[in-house]
Amino acid sequence: MTADAGAGRVSVLRMGEILIAAIQQELTDESALALQSDLTEMAAAGARGVVIEISGVEIVDSFLARVLSEIAAATNMLAGRTVVAGMRPSVAITLVEMGLSLRGLETARSLEDAMALFQGQAGR
């Protein structure tokens, strides 16, 4: 089972107390679910924030949108702060048309901006 999921799996990187999941290709349903369990496990192990970078995603369906908001809600609870970075215009339009505004979720233009958000918090 793990061998099958290996191909499209999204790797989660840890940078200090921040987890970074950079999605660089289209997400299949399986790899989205795998990411969900990976991120929540790692967040539970100790993290101050999670950044999900989705600039590689061009197509979002209702399932993926739901998984994304579930990941965000779960990591929010465990890690405190979740930022979605680098969303493409077409994806934003699709989400809005589907009526999903991902409320309670922070957004940033790029991974850099997202990291700046956390640094700003640390400096305070």
Add this chain to the structure above:
Amino acid sequence: MTSVDSDGSGAATVAQVLETRGEQVAQQWADLPLFRNVYTTGRDAAVAAAHRLVQVLAEVARHERLDDTSAPGFERVRPHLAQMVTGRTRSGATLQQITAEVADLKRPVLEIVAREPGGADGAVPLATVELMGTLRVVVMEIALSEGAEIIDRQRQQLLELSTPVIKLWDRVVAVPLIGTLDSARTQVVMETLLQAIVDQNADMAILDITGVPMVDTVVAQYLLKTAMAVRLMGAECVISGIRPQIAQTIVQLGIDLGDISTRATLADALGWALEKAGVSVVVGQG
């Protein structure tokens, strides 16, 4: 022509007359307002155009398709007729005027036909009238399709013209919305704004609705959608240019703008954006 059908024999006679007296008809047509107003460069061009039309009518009559607007002959002159219709429309003629001018073409033909042997026979004038009526319908069809094309083109131009995205400051963009918002325009506004956010790497977007005459629940919904899409991209969105009446309407309609910030004027919104960006404006001394 052995047809005993009176309509058919009438058509044959009309075809023959138009072929033999074509030049005469064309000369008379060239003096009528329709041709005179379109071919202003010279009478020769008008006569040539009229003659071309006469030949086509003769061909249509010969094939006994007097009431067929899709007869092959008409297809051939369609571009020329379209040119004439566009010319007349540009110089301010209404559809009514144009069809009246086309109707004027009938009299000279009837007179010429009547002078021909057998031309006074009841079936021949009837066939002539029918043929000219068909021409009138063809011109009308062309005029209507031309109008629809112009409207389509202008609608597209309006869409393109009405959505400029302006860079106000480093990483600050603004869209001045002018005119009534509908779903097609909102779509274009949203797409161009989001693309500009990517291109300019902007993190603040101002939607200025000073030029929007009226905000109802539908328009508010469009504004909310756009603002949400901007927020999802990771930028902040502020709506500016809300006039007092519009503010009252929004409140009276019970529209919830949610967590989208609003400002009275574009200047206020720019001030907000500059403050967010950490820029302070100082009035110079002397």
